[in-house]
Amino acid sequence: MQRRAQISTLLFTLLLSTALVPVFAQMSKKAASGKDFDATVAEQAKRYLEEGRDTFRFDTFGSEDFWGGKLKLHEAIAGEKAGGVGPGLSPQVALELGLKVDVNAIPKDVAEALSKGEVDLKDPASTLVLLKSNAVVGVTGFFDEQGKTLRSVGIQCALCHSTVDDSYAPGIGHRLDGWPNRDLNIGAIVVLAPDLTAFVDMLQVTEGEVKKALEAWGPGKFDALLNLDGKAFRPDGKTAATLNPAAFGLAGVNNHTWTGAWGTVSYWNAYVGNLEMHGKGVFYDPRLDNAKKYPVAGRTKQGHKQDKEDRITAKLPALHFYQLALPTPKPPEGAFDSAAAENGKALFNDKAKCATCHVPPIFTEPGWNLHTAEEIGIDDFQAMRSPDERYRTAPLRALWDVEKVHKGGFYHDGRFATLQDVVEHYDRHLGLKLSDKEKSDLVEYLKSI
Numbered sequence: 001m002q003r004r005a006q007i008s009t010l011l012f013t014l015l016l017s018t019a020l021v022p023v024f025a026q027m028s029k030k031a032a033s034g035k036d037f038d039a040t041v042a043e044q045a046k047r048y049l050e051e052g053r054d055t056f057r058f059d060t061f062g063s064e065d066f067w068g069g070k071l072k073l074h075e076a077i078a079g080e081k082a083g084g085v086g087p088g089l090s091p092q093v094a095l096e097l098g099l100k101v102d103v104n105a106i107p108k109d110v111a112e113a114l115s116k117g118e119v120d121l122k123d124p125a126s127t128l129v130l131l132k133s134n135a136v137v138g139v140t141g142f143f144d145e146q147g148k149t150l151r152s153v154g155i156q157c158a159l160c161h162s163t164v165d166d167s168y169a170p171g172i173g174h175r176l177d178g179w180p181n182r183d184l185n186i187g188a189i190v191v192l193a194p195d196l197t198a199f200v201d202m203l204q205v206t207e208g209e210v211k212k213a214l215e216a217w218g219p220g221k222f223d224a225l226l227n228l229d230g231k232a233f234r235p236d237g238k239t240a241a242t243l244n245p246a247a248f249g250l251a252g253v254n255n256h257t258w259t260g261a262w263g264t265v266s267y268w269n270a271y272v273g274n275l276e277m278h279g280k281g282v283f284y285d286p287r288l289d290n291a292k293k294y295p296v297a298g299r300t301k302q303g304h305k306q307d308k309e310d311r312i313t314a315k316l317p318a319l320h321f322y323q324l325a326l327p328t329p330k331p332p333e334g335a336f337d338s339a340a341a342e343n344g345k346a347l348f349n350d351k352a353k354c355a356t357c358h359v360p361p362i363f364t365e366p367g368w369n370l371h372t373a374e375e376i377g378i379d380d381f382q383a384m385r386s387p388d389e390r391y392r393t394a395p396l397r398a399l400w401d402v403e404k405v406h407k408g409g410f411y412h413d414g415r416f417a418t419l420q421d422v423v424e425h426y427d428r429h430l431g432l433k434l435s436d437k438e439k440s441d442l443v444e445y446l447k448s449i
């Protein structure tokens with residue numbers, strides 16, 4: 001009996017193993033193609049990087065139908081002499097408004113003329129030359145067939161999230177993607193538009209009120225939630241716009257924007273492409289139907305955008321990938337005192353309690369990185385505009401750079417002018433009792449991040 005059982009087990013095993021032969025053969029074949037799979041992954045990474053960069057820099061998503069078609073912004077740029085309206089936008093004024101010029105895109109003859117001082121920077125016609133060569137960062141001009149008359153303009157992510165290294169002249173240089181353009185006075189640029197009806201209709205306010213809201217933004221600020229809740233000003237009378245954040249160093253960071261709780265970087269990209277840039281696409285977020293919190297979005301059904309043509313969705317994967325690839329710039333030599341920074345690091349991680357929220361090396365919490373206004377000791381106006389009614393632990397990045405990245409101050413509205421002010425705030429709010437030396441050591445460490 002026992003033997004028979006043994007034999008049948010043997011037979012069964014044999015049968016099973018023969019049955020498995022083809023499966024094993026298949027598996028080993030798959031294992032062999034794993035090598036190709038690695039190559040496929042690498043190929044996709046390269047393609048995503050290139051496509052994403054292109055989208056970030058050059059894709060208008062069809063937004064020219066809004067900026068040109070509705071606001072007629074191109075007419076104000078061209079000026080009356082070139083078939084538009086008003087004086088036109090000279091390169092000098094464009095640079096004063098914070099627009100940047102990509103030196104690599106300037107045609108050779110124009111560059112030569114520029115260096116000889118032969119380009120009239122006060123002439124709007126020179127702006128058209130720059131637009132035609134696609135040299136204005138984040139803005140694309142659409143010209144008629146003869147290439148003479150500016151017919152429309154569209155905008156890109158790079159308008160607000162890139163700057164240049166000023167290598168040629170202030171405002172003219174090589175692109176720095178992901179670096180916020182804290183010089184850009186987007187409100188003052190939009191106000192130039194001859195027709196603000198689109199905003200008047202959306203917000204259901206007067207044109208005067210639209211202008212007042214836009215003019216209050218100032219350099220480096222934009223209000224990405226005005227189109228949802230219509231709140232242009234805070235209770236203290238200051239603009240509700242926030243500073244342009246850096247779009248680099250975001251890999252590993254969960255919640256995005258100053259208040260978080262919207263979604264991933266990819267959510268926000270879709271949000272901005274559809275609802276801020278007014279590109280053509282599809283956007284879904286039923287939270288925006290909450291008419292009490294988001295009266296404008298509720299009325300205008302922004303959480304259910306379904307354009308016939310979709311020029312955004314297919315670009316989201318590569319765009320997401322490119323953004324996550326943007327590195328945080330390292331502090332240059334001599335940007336901080338290393339010995340003091342060593343002490344400051346110990347304080348950051350222990351006595352000053354900073355690392356409880358700003359967890360190195362991502363400097364925000366792995367997980368749900370949001371806090372109430374009381375926790376960080378500030379007013380809750382901006383937090384209350386977001387779905388979770390909190391502030392996101394800002395992932396600390398390039399704090400040493402107050403010329404570009406942190407120009408305009410720290411925190412969402414720049415309320416703290418310096419890192420010293422930030423540290424004084426936490427010292428008071430968290431009752432840290434740091435000595436003057438400890439405070440300055442902590443500042444030196446922050447400058448090393």
Ligand code: HEC
Pocket residue numbers: 155156157158159160161186221222223224225242243244245246247250255256257258259265268269272273276277319323
């Ligand atoms: C008109 C200026 C403007 C344009 C154009 C713009 N953004 Fe932004 N972006 C902002 C501002 C301002 C915020 C902060 C919003 C907030 O916190 O409420 C922001 C936030 C972000 C963030 C979150 C950063 C962080 O720290 O988590 C990402 C990512 C981002 N934008 C990507 C993009 C992409 C991609 C595009 C193009 C599809 C784009 N933005 C177009 C102004 C702009």
Ligand code: HEC
Pocket residue numbers: 258259348352353354355356357358371375376391392393394395396397399409410411412413419422423426427442446
């Ligand atoms: C309870 C969590 C928490 C603690 C503790 C904390 N922070 Fe923050 N930190 C935040 C949040 C949230 C913000 C974003 C504030 C805003 O959006 O206005 C922030 C913003 C900052 C900023 C501004 C970043 C920017 O891009 O403008 C700096 C700098 C900073 N914190 C440094 C520190 C230091 C130094 C400490 C320790 C003394 C510390 N934080 C402790 C949550 C915290």
